[in-house]
Amino acid sequence: MEQRGRLTLPTDADMVEETLRLKELLGADALRDCDGTTMPDELLSADAKKYATYYTTRKDNEWAKANPEEIQQEYLISDRITARSNTLRIRLMKGFHTEQLKVNEIDDPKRWWEVIDRTTGEVVPTDQWEYDKTTGEVEIHTIPYHQYTVSFLAFLIWDPVHMYNFITNDWKDAPHQLTFDVRQPKTQKHVKEKLKQWCIEHPDIDVVRFTTFFHQFTLTFDEQKREKYVEWFGYSASVSPYILEKFEKWVGYKFRPEFIVDQGYHNSMFRVPSKEFKDFIEFQMIEVSKLAKEMVDIVHSYGKEAMMFLGDHWIGTEPYGKYFANIGLDAVVGSVGDGVTMRMISDIKGVKYTEGRLLPYFFPDVFCEGGDPIGEAEENWLKARRAILRSPLDRIGYGGYLKLASEWDGFIDTIQHVVGEFRQIHENMQGSSAYMAPFKVAVLNCWGNLRRWMANQVHHAIWHREIYSYVGVLECLSGMPIDVEFITFEDIKNGILDNGEIKVIINSGDAGTAFSGDKNWIDEKVVTTIRRFVDNGGGFIGVGEPSAYQFEGRYFQLSDVLGVDREMNFSLSTDKYNEMDPEHFILEDIDGEVDFGEGMSRIYAQGENYQILCMDGEYSQLVVNTYGKGHSVYFAGLPYSPQNCRILLRAIYYAAGMEDEMKKFYVTNVDTELAVFEKTKKIAVINNAKEARETDLYVHGKKVMHLDLEPMEMRWVEY
Amino acid sequence: MEQRGRLTLPTDADMVEETLRLKELLGADALRDCDGTTMPDELLSADAKKYATYYTTRKDNEWAKANPEEIQQEYLISDRITARSNTLRIRLMKGFHTEQLKVNEIDDPKRWWEVIDRTTGEVVPTDQWEYDKTTGEVEIHTIPYHQYTVSFLAFLIWDPVHMYNFITNDWKDAPHQLTFDVRQPKTQKHVKEKLKQWCIEHPDIDVVRFTTFFHQFTLTFDEQKREKYVEWFGYSASVSPYILEKFEKWVGYKFRPEFIVDQGYHNSMFRVPSKEFKDFIEFQMIEVSKLAKEMVDIVHSYGKEAMMFLGDHWIGTEPYGKYFANIGLDAVVGSVGDGVTMRMISDIKGVKYTEGRLLPYFFPDVFCEGGDPIGEAEENWLKARRAILRSPLDRIGYGGYLKLASEWDGFIDTIQHVVGEFRQIHENMQGSSAYMAPFKVAVLNCWGNLRRWMANQVHHAIWHREIYSYVGVLECLSGMPIDVEFITFEDIKNGILDNGEIKVIINSGDAGTAFSGDKNWIDEKVVTTIRRFVDNGGGFIGVGEPSAYQFEGRYFQLSDVLGVDREMNFSLSTDKYNEMDPEHFILEDIDGEVDFGEGMSRIYAQGENYQILCMDGEYSQLVVNTYGKGHSVYFAGLPYSPQNCRILLRAIYYAAGMEDEMKKFYVTNVDTELAVFEKTKKIAVINNAKEARETDLYVHGKKVMHLDLEPMEMRWVEY
Ligand SMILES: [Mg+2]
Ligand SMILES: [Mg+2]
Ligand SMILES: [Mg+2]
Known part of the structure; x- marks a missing residue:
């Protein structure tokens, strides 16, 4: 049985010996750094692929500060305020965190902002409102008891994921990482040069793990640094006048902020997408895939692999869109929250391999008193395993602080078991697919x-x-x-x-x-x-x-x-x-x-x-x-x-x-399922319960076996 | 204290002695017959007002049979059927009871019916469908997989309430009572003559209790004689080509069956009423009030009172509409189901007095094994009493088979108590109103x-x-x-x-x-x-x-x-x-x-x-x-x-x-309430619970009394 491979472990500066021990114990064939951790030089020569997390849009405050007009932007919508008289002043940043976002006062508000009367849905003409820089307010000529919003552009002066990690891990000294917009020509040139330079300076790195490309999903914090708005699929932070002018040219009609802020719903995936929003996604897919390809080509030119993280700045890549394969990535890696998010990764086409980062992430919010990392790992694996049997990841891995995992009693045993089952699946499926219903x-x-x-x-x-x-x-x-x-x-x-x-x-x-x-x-x-x-x-x-x-x-x-x-x-x-x-x-x-x-x-x-x-x-x-x-x-x-x-x-x-077809391959106990590999004549019977279960196995409509399964067991049967 | 008056009792042919006994015991000053019971001649000379239930629209099968084209009509909508090819046959009476309803084949279907494509909402042109009398089906030229309905007119060949009472009481021999449409000239003339004749033949009757005027609320039965559709406020059975042609003339636009069938929702009160339906109600109110006045005038010309039952054929009378007072009624009587339906009667203006028929109705569905008539009477009174204290009925009464009530152990005691409290309220309020909040x-x-x-x-x-x-x-x-x-x-x-x-x-x-x-x-x-x-x-x-x-x-x-x-x-x-x-x-x-x-x-x-x-x-x-x-x-x-x-x-x-105003008059226990009569300086404190309660009484913001109340007690306090 395979004892090695298909596994990526995180490491950190102070974990050299322990990393090597766990690498051997678990048979890991790749090591990685994470946001907040560093790959120690001592490990660069280890017998494993080295992944380096690469951020295209941050970790270069010097550049951001020197080019404030090329900092990333987001369309925000102000609070919705009811006018009580003929004028109303709306303070734009109310409810937002000023360490994260800053009103864009560089580009012309009259061109890029929109004041809307939400009682009628009508746009307020630009001569009926004025932005007051000194107070950060928009003064509007109003109809009493109508409600108004201002849609406006703001600069993302603190990367949302960096801010999230900073808050979650209670980091103290780390400077806030500003963002920059790789789509804009000056920054684009800079970022490409930097990537080339980086490749030269990191000869031992095998895999550049892009986290990700250019546009962060929407993640906004409120005045108390609490999460205010999060949509993992959101495009609100993928905008800038530069991009929007190109969009207008491409699409042939005038852009409106409302296409993005969408009444304040920000095109939540639950909204029936408007034609304009679908046009915008199409445009972004085209542009993002083109530019991402250029980044990937650079990585390849240095003999390294390019891997994309399905998260953070994944907006516009749309792995199931028609331009994704053009990027030419070697791999996609993503977080496996359950079976659904596992399939979200493993079903992706147009890459050489997929990798799933299992839970829990090695962060102190789980590895703490009252936390249950082993339970979380088991639940995660139960959900992931049944989905992997249908559409396998090529690799799995973990992320976070290795120290936390290695010091938690019994946790390493748990993931050793997980990794073993994962390799077993690959060994028994031999690259084939499990039996599917005939429709x-x-x-x-x-x-x-x-x-x-x-x-x-x-x-x-x-x-x-x-x-x-x-x-x-x-x-x-x-x-x-x-x-x-x-x-x-x-x-x-x-x-x-x-x-x-x-x-x-x-x-x-x-x-x-x-x-x-x-x-x-x-x-x-x-x-x-x-x-x-x-x-x-x-x-x-x-x-x-x-x-x-x-x-x-x-x-x-x-x-x-x-x-x-x-x-x-x-x-x-x-x-x-x-x-x-x-x-x-x-x-x-x-x-x-x-x-x-x-x-x-x-x-x-x-x-x-x-x-x-x-x-x-x-x-x-x-x-x-x-x-x-x-x-x-x-x-x-x-x-x-x-x-x-x-x-x-x-x-x-x-x-x-087709009721008659169901028992072609079947197990009777509802807590059990099976996956049949016709090529290798092997059947995996899995127990999805944390208790022992008995089940009968049917093949071609006939009962062939009674099985006693241990809690969570995966039993392989030949037929 | 008043011991007599304000009370109506039902009677029946075999109940002469018992009626007289209960009349004395309870102090009743009026006697009535009901649907299915008869006022015995022996009681016509009793010392009480005699009410006679009068049906304008039924109990004259001879007339109905002789004038089939003037039987009442109802707009029905067929089942909604999905076409599977280019033709579809819809059997109109499917789902309806053929003993209750019969397709109107007298008036031109092409003029009065409507076939609608419910997949598009469009009306199917009349040359695209045909009614087949031999099968009772409409054949439609269809678009495959569109859904169709037929809106059509049917005659009400069994009065819905008679049918309901017939089924509920398991009557056997009673012939089904047909309906007739008093709005149509021939029937109108006949009904007026009949009313005159009736008045002449019933010199001892004091009050003609109309049940009611002309149009039954919508009440339709299915093939199994189960209730299929009931809307107490429904106008679907208030139609006929005669009425609708008058409506068209009055309103100035063409009538459509859809105004009545309303997608099959029949203008349920939950639907936002369409302009056309509101127009139709207005028209009906005008016409119904005019004709009802003629009936009332006849009654008055014979020295009798006219009372309307708020139920059965009340459609178009709209007691809160602007034409109701024109009818000139002496009284309205209605069923008191709770506080809300009590107010529905007692708030009516434009009559000399109101009467509430309390529950339970003396029918075998409650006076039976497993039934709880005493409990129902108490619950009913608890809800009615608190509402009566705000807006009193002038009279109360009961309906059904007196025999059932008199033979149920303890029931007469219960209603004796109810009647006593009712008289006490009138005695203590002296025609004044209870204190209301100052807004x-x-x-x-x-x-x-x-x-x-x-x-x-x-x-x-x-x-x-x-x-x-x-x-x-x-x-x-x-x-x-x-x-x-x-x-x-x-x-x-x-x-x-x-x-x-x-x-x-x-x-x-x-x-x-x-x-x-x-x-x-x-x-x-x-x-x-x-x-x-x-x-x-x-x-x-x-x-x-x-x-x-x-x-x-x-x-x-x-x-x-x-x-x-x-x-x-x-x-x-x-x-x-x-x-x-x-x-x-x-x-x-x-x-x-x-x-x-x-x-x-x-x-x-x-x-x-x-x-x-x-x-x-x-x-x-x-x-x-x-x-x-x-x-x-x-x-x-x-x-x-x-x-x-x-x-x-x-x-x-x-x-x-106005929180500060609340304790002007107040009782602390949530199960208690009070009604204050400033004119008579009397306060009724009521216990709405079936258990004893203690409560503090506040007057002008100050606690003036602690009260121990018996279960359901009404205590009168002077202040
Ligand atoms: Mg949240
Ligand atoms: Mg990984
Ligand atoms: Mg019902």
């Missing part, structure tokens, strides 16, 4: 494949009460024997269902969001195409508020397909006679309650072809419906759990009308 | 005073999970020392706030409904007027989704006034740092948990002037906010309970900025 499942939303495995997320793997009942769907899918596509409403209209590969569509999210689809559901082409698809034998799975848009007597526009609608009070006068009948293929393995998470309220069944499998009082939570030759399944919510993975798996086979 | 509170919605005390209701006092957290607001108000107005958004724009009488506005309901207000909240005039009102010292109380309409970066358009907004996912990226601080005037009397009912989810506080009094996890449930000189209070829900009455009372005084 594709498509997740339908406004973002589609551009945001593959990113639906319903606010910030990389962060739990929110509003989203976990939807994110669960993807988390379940991330480790299921299912080939998952992410498609848009445009894809539907362009005929993506025509070739018959997709057998099941999933639409999951709250009404009004990009993930449910909002107005797309009153697009005649969309609804008729999906109805025809299901009528002819396709499947439709809805979670939460699928196809929701109040129109012409229905809230769920596919209520005929789904067999359910939501009571929005307008049909309270209509009597419902909903009764439960839980006997169904979908619940065959399930004992006890189904967990619907927050659970969408007020769902009732309607039509003549439904069967309600679960109810909460008079409302329904799990409903199946037949529609011509096709089937639908409605879930009020589907948070991640091993049981819900099983329920979703069954729901998919039911929706696809 | 008005306005409930703001799309219906305003036309539907006084009717907001957020589906069917007269029926509990629904979706509404009880809103109906509670009105139920609390119905018995509070507060002068309540019901106002519309038009009233706001027309300056109703200008005279300073209204100090507090309440907006309570789900987003999108007529009770929250929907698009009215993006009306610049509405929001600026209310902001100015609060800024200058007014109060605003929001419950559920007040001022909700997603627009320009906010869901609650008055988020600045309210200090809260609802998380619709778009601002998940914005960090909230909401913390609770329950120390506040509003909660001073309250021990323990506050009940928010279903409780609106995802409410967060924002701005700089809020205080969160109650939270559920990270979300807020009760929040106060200051806004200039004014105040607002947000409730996630407010079901009726004595404790919530107290909380709302305090919230109102807080919102009005």
Whole structure:
């Protein structure tokens, strides 16, 4: 069995001996530095690849200070203030931290700012307001009791991630790292020269780990240095007059700050993306990929590899966009928060290898009294492992202060076990893919494949009460024997269902969001195409508020397909006679309650072809419906759990009308799953529970084995 | 003390002796028959007023059968069917009961029906569909996978209330009572003649109790004789080509069935009423009041009183509309389901007296094994009593089979106690009104005073999970020392706030409904007027989704006034740092948990002037906010309970900025309330709990008395 390789460890100046010991013990073949740690010279000659974290946009305050006009910028929106008379003064920096952001007074406010009357949505003409530099306020000629906002440009005078790390680790002396905008010509030239120089000065470094390229996701702090706004997918800090003038030229219409600040929602991924925002992303992808390629070419010219960190300044790279492969990267590395974020990395094409940084990060917020780093490592691995079996990372690694990990009793044993299982997977799969169901499942939303495995997320793997009942769907899918596509409403209209590969569509999210689809559901082409698809034998799975848009007597526009609608009070006068009948293929393995998470309220069944499998009082939570030759399944919510993975798996086979196929390869216990490698004739049976489990293994519909599995065990079986 | 009067009892053919006994025992001064019972001749000479239930629209099958074209009609909407090819046949009566309704094949379908493509909202041209009498189907030329409905006219061949009573009481032999449309000339003439004849033939009857006039609220049964659709406020059964042609002439535009069927929602009161529906109501009010007056005049010409039952065929009378008083009625009687429905009767102007029919109705669905008529009578009285103290009925009464009541152990004692308390209230108030707070509170919605005390209701006092957290607001108000107005958004724009009488506005309901207000909240005039009102010292109380309409970066358009907004996912990226601080005037009397009912989810506080009094996890449930000189209070829900009455009372005084006034007259225990009659210097202190309670009485801010109250006691105190 492989005992070495596929593993990257962090190191630090004071950890030379311990690094070497752990490298041997764990079989690491790469070492890395991190933000706040240093690779000791003594290790540069170690028998391992050396990664160096490289920051294109910071760690050069001298340059930033010398070129203040080329510091990175962000579109901010002021507080929304109600006028009480005919004038109003809005202090722009109220609510922001002045150590992080500074109003851009260099570029003309009248050209780049926008004052909006939010009571009418109208733009206030530029002669009706004035910026007062002495107070930092905008004075507006107003209509009493209307509300106003100012959208304005600010310089990012403290890199948000540096600021975050500084605050989290309570750093004291480190100077605040300013940012600079690599897209601008002067800085671009400087940064390229610096990278060349750096490559020359670091002959022992094998891998330049870009963290990342040019634009930070949106991360803003408030006056108390608390996080104020964070969107891991946000483009608000990827702007500057230089970029925006180029954008205007490229797109052929005038730029408006509103394209970025978006009523103050900053184009949260939950917003149905506007045409203008999609244009802007397209433009940024083109420009970022071009410039990133130049950086990668430099790295290659010095015989080093170029690796991109999927995080920090990843904005505009869009690994699932059509320009990403052009960058020519050797690798992508990213943080593995769960199965979903694992797939977010491992599914990336156009690189030679992918690497996942497992949790926990070796930071004192976890390695502390009351912290549970071993528990976190186990939970993380349980979620990552089942997803890796479907779409493997090539490498794994860790980050942070190695000292913290090495001194925590039992932690090194834990990761040694993880690394061992990871190598075992690669050894047994031999580069092949695990068996997948003989059809594709498509997740339908406004973002589609551009945001593959990113639906319903606010910030990389962060739990929110509003989203976990939807994110669960993807988390379940991330480790299921299912080939998952992410498609848009445009894809539907362009005929993506025509070739018959997709057998099941999933639409999951709250009404009004990009993930449910909002107005797309009153697009005649969309609804008729999906109805025809299901009528002819396709499947439709809805979670939460699928196809929701109040129109012409229905809230769920596919209520005929789904067999359910939501009571929005307008049909309270209509009597419902909903009764439960839980006997169904979908619940065959399930004992006890189904967990619907927050659970969408007020769902009732309607039509003549439904069967309600679960109810909460008079409302329904799990409903199946037949529609011509096709089937639908409605879930009020589907948070991640091993049981819900099983329920979703069954729901998919039911929706696809292929129940008979399910037991081709199958394990009975809901806490267990399997991955089958037909090439090597090996089956991994995994126990996703932290307790021992018994399970029966089915191959080609027949029970072939009974297995007793240890807690969290991965058992390999030949067949 | 009064021992006699103000009470109406039902009687029946076999109950002569018992009626006389109970009349004496309870001091009844009026006797009545009911649907299904008969006034025995022996009682016609009794010393009491005799009421006779009079049905203008039924109990004359001979006439109905002879004039089938003048049977009442209802607009129905067929099932919504998805076309799978280029033609579709919709069977109109599917889902309806053919004993109740029959397709109108007399009037031209092409003139009066409408086929609508619900996928586009477009009307299908009349040459694209055909009605097939032989099958009762409409064949439509369709676009595949579009959905279609047929709106059509049907005759009401079984009166809905007769059908309901027939089913509920399991009547066997009674012939189904057909309906006829009194608005049509032939029937109108017949009905008037019949009424005259009836008056002549019933010289001993004192009061003609109309049940009611001409149009039944919407009540439709399905194929299994189950209730299919019921809307107590519905106009769908108030139509006929005769009426609609008159309407077209009056209103000046062409009628469309869609004005009535309303996408299948049948103008549920929760729908923001369309201009066309409001026009139709106006027209019906004018016509119904005119014709009703003619009926009343006939009754008066025979020396009898005319009483209207607020129910059954009350549609178009609109007791709070501007034509009602013209009818010239002597009295209105209605069912008292709770405090709200009591006020719905007792607040009516333009009649000499009002009468409330208390619950339970003497029907076998309550007077049966497992039934609790005494408990129901007590609950009913507890709710009615506190409301009667604010706005008294002149009379009370009961309905149904007297035999059931007289044979139920202890029931007569219970109502004897109720009647005694009712007379005591009248004796002590001496025609004066109870003390009210020195300002008005306005409930703001799309219906305003036309539907006084009717907001957020589906069917007269029926509990629904979706509404009880809103109906509670009105139920609390119905018995509070507060002068309540019901106002519309038009009233706001027309300056109703200008005279300073209204100090507090309440907006309570789900987003999108007529009770929250929907698009009215993006009306610049509405929001600026209310902001100015609060800024200058007014109060605003929001419950559920007040001022909700997603627009320009906010869901609650008055988020600045309210200090809260609802998380619709778009601002998940914005960090909230909401913390609770329950120390506040509003909660001073309250021990323990506050009940928010279903409780609106995802409410967060924002701005700089809020205080969160109650939270559920990270979300807020009760929040106060200051806004200039004014105040607002947000409730996630407010079901009726004595404790919530107290909380709302305090919230109102807080919102009005008049906390100091509250203890002018006050009792401390939340289960107790008081009503003060300044004219007679008497105070009623009531115990709303079924257990004994202690309470302190405050007069002019000073504690004057400690009271020990028996369960449900009403104690009269002189001051
Ligand atoms: Mg790594
Ligand atoms: Mg009902
Ligand atoms: Mg956060």
